[in-house]
Amino acid sequence: MQDSFDVIVVGSGAGGAPIAHRLVQAGHNVLVVDKGPLLRPHYEVPGERSDFRRDEIYASSTEKILHVPGLANTGVSYYSSHVEPDINDEPHVYKGPDGRDYGTIEGYTAQVVGGGTQLYGAVSLRFTPTDLRLKSFNDNRRKPIAHDPNGDIRREARDWPIDYRALEPYYVMAEEMVGINGTRENQQKPFSAVKYQKPLAPNPISSYAHDGMVELGKRLGPGIAPYRTPLAVITEDHPWSGRQIPRNAKGEPDPEAGKTSYVNRYGDPLGLKSSTWVALLSPIKDKPNFAIWPNCVVTHVVSEGAKVTGVRLLDPGGVERFVKAEIVVVACSAIESVRLLKLSAMADAEFDRRINRNPLLGRYFLTHCFGGARALMPKRFDKSKALDADWATDCCATEEFLEENGLWAGAAIYNNTSDQALPLSLFRTYGSQDLDTLWNGFMGATDMRGDRFIDFLDAEFGRGLSISFMANQVPQFDNRIELHPQIEDKWGRPVAYVIKGWHEHDRYLMDVMAKQCGDVLRYGGDPVGHDYQIEGQGSIYMAENALARMANHILGGARFGSDPNDSVLDPQCRVWEFDNLYVTDGAFMPTSGGANPTLTIQANSFRVADHLLTRI
Amino acid sequence: MAVRIFEPGDDYVLNHCTKYLSRAGLPPAPGDDARNESFRARIAEAWRFPIIGFMRDADADPDLNLVTFVYKTSPGDPRQVQVLGTFSELYRSISLAPVRFEDQDTGYRALSVGIPKAQVHTYKYVVDGRYVLDPINPQRVILGNGRPWSRFFTDGYLQPLVLEPWEIRLLYRLVEQILPFRGKEAENFLKRYYFGLNREQRKTDMPKAFRLDDSVGEVNAIDKFLAREEAHRLADYQLCLRQIDRALRRQNPVLEPADMPAQDFVELYEKMAKSHGSGDNPIPGWNYDEYGNPSFFLYILRRHAVTAAFAHPKYAGNVGAAGWAYLSERYSDPAAGTLFDWRPAIERPIGTSAYYR
Ligand SMILES: Cc1cc2nc3c(=O)[nH]c(=O)nc-3n(C[C@H](O)[C@H](O)[C@H](O)COP(=O)(O)OP(=O)(O)OC[C@H]3O[C@@H](n4cnc5c(N)ncnc54)[C@H](O)[C@@H]3O)c2cc1C
Numbered sequence A: 001m002q003d004s005f006d007v008i009v010v011g012s013g014a015g016g017a018p019i020a021h022r023l024v025q026a027g028h029n030v031l032v033v034d035k036g037p038l039l040r041p042h043y044e045v046p047g048e049r050s051d052f053r054r055d056e057i058y059a060s061s062t063e064k065i066l067h068v069p070g071l072a073n074t075g076v077s078y079y080s081s082h083v084e085p086d087i088n089d090e091p092h093v094y095k096g097p098d099g100r101d102y103g104t105i106e107g108y109t110a111q112v113v114g115g116g117t118q119l120y121g122a123v124s125l126r127f128t129p130t131d132l133r134l135k136s137f138n139d140n141r142r143k144p145i146a147h148d149p150n151g152d153i154r155r156e157a158r159d160w161p162i163d164y165r166a167l168e169p170y171y172v173m174a175e176e177m178v179g180i181n182g183t184r185e186n187q188q189k190p191f192s193a194v195k196y197q198k199p200l201a202p203n204p205i206s207s208y209a210h211d212g213m214v215e216l217g218k219r220l221g222p223g224i225a226p227y228r229t230p231l232a233v234i235t236e237d238h239p240w241s242g243r244q245i246p247r248n249a250k251g252e253p254d255p256e257a258g259k260t261s262y263v264n265r266y267g268d269p270l271g272l273k274s275s276t277w278v279a280l281l282s283p284i285k286d287k288p289n290f291a292i293w294p295n296c297v298v299t300h301v302v303s304e305g306a307k308v309t310g311v312r313l314l315d316p317g318g319v320e321r322f323v324k325a326e327i328v329v330v331a332c333s334a335i336e337s338v339r340l341l342k343l344s345a346m347a348d349a350e351f352d353r354r355i356n357r358n359p360l361l362g363r364y365f366l367t368h369c370f371g372g373a374r375a376l377m378p379k380r381f382d383k384s385k386a387l388d389a390d391w392a393t394d395c396c397a398t399e400e401f402l403e404e405n406g407l408w409a410g411a412a413i414y415n416n417t418s419d420q421a422l423p424l425s426l427f428r429t430y431g432s433q434d435l436d437t438l439w440n441g442f443m444g445a446t447d448m449r450g451d452r453f454i455d456f457l458d459a460e461f462g463r464g465l466s467i468s469f470m471a472n473q474v475p476q477f478d479n480r481i482e483l484h485p486q487i488e489d490k491w492g493r494p495v496a497y498v499i500k501g502w503h504e505h506d507r508y509l510m511d512v513m514a515k516q517c518g519d520v521l522r523y524g525g526d527p528v529g530h531d532y533q534i535e536g537q538g539s540i541y542m543a544e545n546a547l548a549r550m551a552n553h554i555l556g557g558a559r560f561g562s563d564p565n566d567s568v569l570d571p572q573c574r575v576w577e578f579d580n581l582y583v584t585d586g587a588f589m590p591t592s593g594g595a596n597p598t599l600t601i602q603a604n605s606f607r608v609a610d611h612l613l614t615r616i
Numbered sequence B: 001m002a003v004r005i006f007e008p009g010d011d012y013v014l015n016h017c018t019k020y021l022s023r024a025g026l027p028p029a030p031g032d033d034a035r036n037e038s039f040r041a042r043i044a045e046a047w048r049f050p051i052i053g054f055m056r057d058a059d060a061d062p063d064l065n066l067v068t069f070v071y072k073t074s075p076g077d078p079r080q081v082q083v084l085g086t087f088s089e090l091y092r093s094i095s096l097a098p099v100r101f102e103d104q105d106t107g108y109r110a111l112s113v114g115i116p117k118a119q120v121h122t123y124k125y126v127v128d129g130r131y132v133l134d135p136i137n138p139q140r141v142i143l144g145n146g147r148p149w150s151r152f153f154t155d156g157y158l159q160p161l162v163l164e165p166w167e168i169r170l171l172y173r174l175v176e177q178i179l180p181f182r183g184k185e186a187e188n189f190l191k192r193y194y195f196g197l198n199r200e201q202r203k204t205d206m207p208k209a210f211r212l213d214d215s216v217g218e219v220n221a222i223d224k225f226l227a228r229e230e231a232h233r234l235a236d237y238q239l240c241l242r243q244i245d246r247a248l249r250r251q252n253p254v255l256e257p258a259d260m261p262a263q264d265f266v267e268l269y270e271k272m273a274k275s276h277g278s279g280d281n282p283i284p285g286w287n288y289d290e291y292g293n294p295s296f297f298l299y300i301l302r303r304h305a306v307t308a309a310f311a312h313p314k315y316a317g318n319v320g321a322a323g324w325a326y327l328s329e330r331y332s333d334p335a336a337g338t339l340f341d342w343r344p345a346i347e348r349p350i351g352t353s354a355y356y357r
Helices: A017-024 A134-139 A152-156 A164-179 A204-218 A276-284 A334-347 A349-355 A399-405 A425-426 A440-444 A451-460 A505-527 A598-615 B008-022 B033-041 B165-178 B182-196 B199-208 B218-227 B231-251 B261-276 B294-310 B319-332
Strands: A003-009 A030-033 A092-095 A101-104 A289-294 A298-305 A307-314 A322-329 A369-376 A391-393 A409-418 A464-471 A480-488 A494-499 A536-539 A582-583 B002-004 B053-054 B066-073 B081-085 B099-103 B104-116 B120-127 B130-132 B139-141 B148-153
Touching: A003 A307, A003 A598, A017 A030, A017 A164, A017 A276, A017 A598, A030 B294, A134 A152, A134 A204, A164 A598, A164 B002, A204 A391, A204 A464, A204 A505, A298 A334, A298 A349, A322 A334, A334 A349, A334 A494, A409 A505, A409 B218, A425 B294, A425 B319, A451 A505, A451 B261, A464 B081, A464 B104, A505 A536, A505 B165, A505 B261, B008 B053, B008 B066, B008 B099, B008 B104, B033 B182, B066 B120, B165 B218, B165 B231, B165 B261, B182 B319, B231 B261, B231 B294, B261 B294, B294 B319
Parallel strands: A003 A030, A003 A322, A030 A289, A092 A494, A322 A582
Antiparallel strands: A092 A101, A298 A307, A307 A322, A369 A464, A369 A536, A391 A409, A409 A464, A480 A494, B002 B104, B053 B066, B066 B104, B081 B120, B099 B104, B120 B130, B120 B148, B139 B148
């Protein structure tokens, strides 16, 4: 067993894989450690059968019961994905509105090589230049910020230590190397180069979303039109990763093969979805200077003074091992990275002193303000043939829109088609929009039976369309990740404790954005009167378990910045008091951006890789 | 019967083991039943063992499952671990091999064999010559001689495992009230659909399924969930079906419950939906000391019924994909054809995907 590497990357998802890829290509010795299994696409398996299955029970399992003692919801049912950690083994705990502790499946991305990018919806939007300078924007705005009586936003907003221009080349790199399809036109962000693959024809139901977004853009001012949502799914052969579109009987590429609706929350057996495994790690897997250890959990980062010397891990058999490295990159997904650093500090006073030189580790934990609207459209379509998000618009991300509405930050808006496209997902998400409450709506709707069951199917099947927004959450010092004082995982290590709430402005912002999403459907569903009847609009803060919800976007907790007293990481994502320890998952973000985060995590990791190449 | 051994590789085994089985502390000694029981109770999804996987090579053996036996011990443990079971000659136990990671013993011992789909088997491990139950797999049966054995079943098994025949008959009647397969139109559809399945599929699926005239085999799948993934719900079924039987007899003293007209089931269903406890619209004949919340059982049954009817056919409901086919026929458009064209996404022979196996 090799026990010494140039670089160890902990976590193989969006934050870890780009660094491993670049450093290995440059000839450095890299070990990637992931606690999840390595599940492969069909073309890497002898016999061509992937471990990812198009099986709705893989996305959300049969019933399990939360057994962890001492939680307010011990005994509840939950239904998790085959690659989520089991919450009885490794619970995340959050503080509920009543001050009691609850277990949740929220807050995990996925525990598998590729991390959350195996399951993700693959929406790969850039942040806007304004997203990276929310302090400057709000300091210099013309009109007041609404719903911020104590001036929290001006106090807590931060500019990123790098501006959009510095990040932009790495967006281009990520778009090219990861493999993303989309269109550039109408996006309200500067592009130095366009590397998108061609999008496939949208699902026909999305035309309502398109038309509604066009109308919304007109009404909001300068007529900003929609664009095809950039999706990390290849539609053409991808030379960077060697992936090919499947060939049909005539030998022609058949990119439509990817349209199945087994997309969001499913690993892709064909490897067309650009997970970090197929896009970045599989292409280097045979290099002698690359090693990947799946099924190994890193328990501690080990240091001597300002130098990190390596990591301690538990191998697949549960045996503890120490592995040496010149540089350690932590990218476990923000909650787990914060937890790993805190556990390392618990084990070593000097590590503790350095990582906690200010009180910021775990603080300013962020997710997104999100929500949207849903309607049953006038016509029925085959929603089972879709990649999911077809159209997006930036019309709610412009500075004019923010000024006009008293908002501190903007949002991306896009449509979803694959939700409720398959039969079980239609039933289990009926009346419950999140993972902790799956099935509850359907189970309790006892009058939906026999003919009324058919009426429900007639009304809903193939007709649902939803529009989502993804917006910045106000950073708050009290929103934080701690170690839970009592509850431990299956290894006897304290679990992550999530304590967070919504700011008054968050609620206001979500109401404004949800209304825009509703309008997209009102306008799109009724091209004449622009007043189509919708099912509802709303946001996450209204949900019963609003404090648990994280949209799978796990950000902040170790923010980067230029001032060592105001951040955990320096502008290169290095922990200030360590010479060679980096954190590159979503934890680095000081603000959460007005769009889904993964492309930005990847772009930033490519940027950090360039920095690392200058020092090793 | 000679069993075929396969070698999917140590990675394959570890990919299935680490998440579920690895944890602090060593497994107790074999035979120490009490400590093994509490060890197993801490494993979140012990039911996943043995691993009922699919053959790596899709085309070579379409009728086999890849079944992987896993025994957990500590690295370097020199003891021989073998498995003996009805899937092979009962006088010949087969050795499990150490599973290695980066050339080190992980403490896992594993064996993968090809076993035909739709079968049930019993087995024991032989650890240094001593016969022991599988300390992980919670499925157990007491055989004729009064001794417990570990049990597993492969995909698409269509005989009842944990429910009694009278419970199954009653359940079909209840499930009928929930799902849409009961009406004339749906019944005609199902008859036509099953008749239209190709001979190969009919040969494999039809004889095993029960009551396919007005169902898609939901209760078969529920029985399987209760035997494995949701064994924790078996008690709910056993307790409630007794109450349901009693309540129906109270409602209609003339007929056997399974033979009662649909109206009797609807009436009871409505009563159950309204009764959340003994003080809340009590149902005559229902013993609330035995099962306190009739509506809660209805919730479980609703979830199980749709899961069974519309999940992948490997779970033994949705026989021949009839549930999906029902949706696909009901929702179609004269111009575009079906509006639920599920086949191209799904592997052959159930679906038609050219790429996904
Ligand atoms: C269903 C779903 C849909 C999503 N849709 C989108 C979308 O459309 N667009 C978008 O931008 N984002 C989406 N996301 C979010 C996206 O997956 C994450 O933003 C992204 O993966 C985060 O990258 P990361 O590097 O922070 O963590 P991850 O990609 O999750 O990687 C972390 C890895 O670290 C491993 N790990 C954790 N702890 C340890 C340890 N102690 N030792 C070893 N390994 C460890 C984990 O197993 C995991 O593989 C979605 C997520 C989910 C689950």
